[in-house]
Amino acid sequence: EDANVAESNKPVVEQIVNTLTKLSGGPYQGYRANHAKGIVVQGEFVPAKSAASLSKAVHLQTKASPVTVRFSDATGLPTIPDADGNAFPKGIAIRFQLAEGAYTDIVSISTNGFPAAKPEDFLGLLNSIAASGPDAAKPSPVEQFLGSHPAALAFVQMPKPAPVSFATESFYGVNAFKFTNAKGETQYGRYRITPINGTEFLTKEQAAQATPNYLMDELPVRLSKAPAKFKIAVQVADKGDVVNDPTVVWPETRKQVELGTLTLKNIDADGVKFEKATMFNPLVLVDGIDASDDPILLARPAAYAVSYGRRLGQ
Numbered sequence: 001e002d003a004n005v006a007e008s009n010k011p012v013v014e015q016i017v018n019t020l021t022k023l024s025g026g027p028y029q030g031y032r033a034n035h036a037k038g039i040v041v042q043g044e045f046v047p048a049k050s051a052a053s054l055s056k057a058v059h060l061q062t063k064a065s066p067v068t069v070r071f072s073d074a075t076g077l078p079t080i081p082d083a084d085g086n087a088f089p090k091g092i093a094i095r096f097q098l099a100e101g102a103y104t105d106i107v108s109i110s111t112n113g114f115p116a117a118k119p120e121d122f123l124g125l126l127n128s129i130a131a132s133g134p135d136a137a138k139p140s141p142v143e144q145f146l147g148s149h150p151a152a153l154a155f156v157q158m159p160k161p162a163p164v165s166f167a168t169e170s171f172y173g174v175n176a177f178k179f180t181n182a183k184g185e186t187q188y189g190r191y192r193i194t195p196i197n198g199t200e201f202l203t204k205e206q207a208a209q210a211t212p213n214y215l216m217d218e219l220p221v222r223l224s225k226a227p228a229k230f231k232i233a234v235q236v237a238d239k240g241d242v243v244n245d246p247t248v249v250w251p252e253t254r255k256q257v258e259l260g261t262l263t264l265k266n267i268d269a270d271g272v273k274f275e276k277a278t279m280f281n282p283l284v285l286v287d288g289i290d291a292s293d294d295p296i297l298l299a300r301p302a303a304y305a306v307s308y309g310r311r312l313g314q
């Protein structure tokens with residue numbers, strides 16, 4: 001009881017990291033509390049002509065930027081099988097290398113939407129899962145939570161098919177950002193990262209047969225033959241669209257502005273070292289891109305820093 005009280009007095013982001021760690025059976029020394037299993041690749045981003053109409057950000061003008069990209073499976077379990085139902089959503093973290101050692105990141109997932117509008121609700125969902133072991137009375141805590149939280153239920157029920165490759169999955173920024181162009185015009189939007197050759201998924205039968213590291217094994221083979229390309233675009237909010245709630249999905253009919261092409265060229269030979277030393281951060285931004293006041297977005301850097309501090313310290 002005292003331990004529970006002490007836990008509930010900690011910052012919500014720290015409680016989330018603790019519950020993520022508990023759910024994965026961790027801590028696992030040196031690994032992320034979420035999206036622990038990953039692979040790091042190198043490539044390039046070339047902006048499209050349309051990008052500057054949305055934002056004056058330096059990497060969205062004319063020059064190409066080198067990028068480092070980390071694909072990942074969900075959960076804090078570093079050995080999670082890639083096709084495991086809990087290994088979703090998949091993640092993509094993109095670091096654009098700018099001049100003089102500066103950088104900016106995009107950190108996105110393979111679902112168009114998030115289960116919670118506030119960190120407290122995300123914690124509530126995770127805690128309800130943690131309290132719903134095989135012996136839990138029915139309705140279990142997670143069944144009760146989902147029954148009273150429609151956005152969490154919608155997220156849990158969203159189809160999450162296993163991709164053929166990280167290069168055949170599409171990713172969503174989920175949180176909105178405010179983009180400002182050189183004329184001072186501002187628009188809110190959400191990133192979309194889409195494979196240029198289209199998405200491709202395994203059948204349920206194929207997913208059941210997939211080897212535990214099939215995605216991690218596939219990418220080096222694919223890239224040794226040809227680069228993998230994604231289009232990065234922004235889905236632009238209409239007037240009246242909710243821009244501070246990642247559970248609210250905007251209609252597919254919203255305008256999309258193409259930002260450019262992401263070309264992945266090779267596996268990073270120092271990827272394991274890089275991922276351990278690196279904390280991707282969706283709020284490391286450049287002039288021309290600002291955070292929205294989405295409470296989930298604003299909570300992310302603090303949560304990631306708790307995880308980063310722990311994995312560096314171990």
Ligand code: HEM
Nearest residue numbers: 032034035070091092093108109173174280303304307308
């Ligand atoms: C309050 C909400 C959230 C919390 C508490 C949370 C928590 C975490 C934590 C603790 C990590 C590990 C960080 C590290 O050790 O470097 C992480 C990584 C990650 N998160 Fe979140 N997250 C949240 C929301 C989101 C959202 C909305 C997205 C995508 C739109 C997302 C995508 C990712 C990805 C892709 C990674 C792996 C990044 C990498 O490769 O280093 N998260 N998250």
